[in-house]
Amino acid sequence: GAVVSQHPSRVICKSGTSVKIECRSLDFQATTMFWYRQFPKQSLMLMATSNEGSKATYEQGVEKDKFLINHASLTLSTLTVTSAHPEDSSFYICSARADRSVQETQYFGPGTRLLVL
Amino acid sequence: DQQVKQNSPSLSVQEGRISILNCDYTNSMFDYFLWYKKYPAEGPTFLISISSIKDKNEDGRFTVFLNKSAKHLSLHIVPSQPGDSAVYFCAAMELGTASKLTFGTGTRLQVTL
Numbered sequence: 001g002a003v004v005s006q007h008p009s010r011v012i013c014k015s016g017t018s019v020k021i022e023c024r025s026l027d028f029q030a031t032t033m034f035w036y037r038q039f040p041k042q043s044l045m046l047m048a049t050s051n052e053g054s055k056a057t058y059e060q061g062v063e064k065d066k067f068l069i070n071h072a073s074l075t076l077s078t079l080t081v082t083s084a085h086p087e088d089s090s091f092y093i094c095s096a097r098a099d100r101s102v103q104e105t106q107y108f109g110p111g112t113r114l115l116v117l
Numbered sequence: 118d119q120q121v122k123q124n125s126p127s128l129s130v131q132e133g134r135i136s137i138l139n140c141d142y143t144n145s146m147f148d149y150f151l152w153y154k155k156y157p158a159e160g161p162t163f164l165i166s167i168s169s170i171k172d173k174n175e176d177g178r179f180t181v182f183l184n185k186s187a188k189h190l191s192l193h194i195v196p197s198q199p200g201d202s203a204v205y206f207c208a209a210m211e212l213g214t215a216s217k218l219t220f221g222t223g224t225r226l227q228v229t230l
Binding site for chain 2: 032106113
């Protein structure tokens with residue numbers, strides 16, 4: 001199947017700093033990538049839809065100035081958590097939709113565990 | 118407002134028996150459904166999907182059933198294997214809406230020896 005990578009896998013940072021998470025589709029091109037967050041024992045919540053070459057579309061309640069998304073190429077999207085606070089600690093997962101996919105399947109990255117102290 | 122619900126947070130099944138995971142949805146606009154398997158600290162892995170024009174889709178040990186009138190779908194795994202132990206998420210989407218997935222809360226399946 002298609003491979004999506006995320007970097008870093010874990011990050012610990014101080015409150016007030018910014019953290020960048022990369023999401024890459026390794027063996028396919030992805031016009032559209034998605035960013036989710038998951039709190040412990042809860043569902044994956046879609047944060048935003050990232051389209052290559054255009055501005056991301058954010059879900060209701062997600063602060064676009066806090067969660068900056070850049071989709072600079074067909075294989076890379078980045079999520080920057082700006083001025084991170086402890087409540088931003090979560091598991092962040094990206095997914096990518098293969099453009100050639102007929103089944104609308106999204107392929108997920110392994111996730112990034114963010115801990116803000 | 119939880120549009121996709123998995124009412125059983127956990128399920129324990131003996132190896133070799135059938136595992137049945139259930140999912141209910143409320144949004145009648147959803148017309149494509151997927152099941153994902155997830156291990157701790159990993160991203161979800163796609164298992165199987167079904168569109169609303171079908172009521173059954175089978176792939177090896179995995180079968181998904183869709184009852185549109187009841188807004189209910191289920192995933193059957195038979196025979197269950199210890200390696201199937203994971204959290205299973207159902208997800209739904211409305212085709213043509215940029216592939217936005219709405220996930221259920223997950224069911225933790227434990228397959229015992």
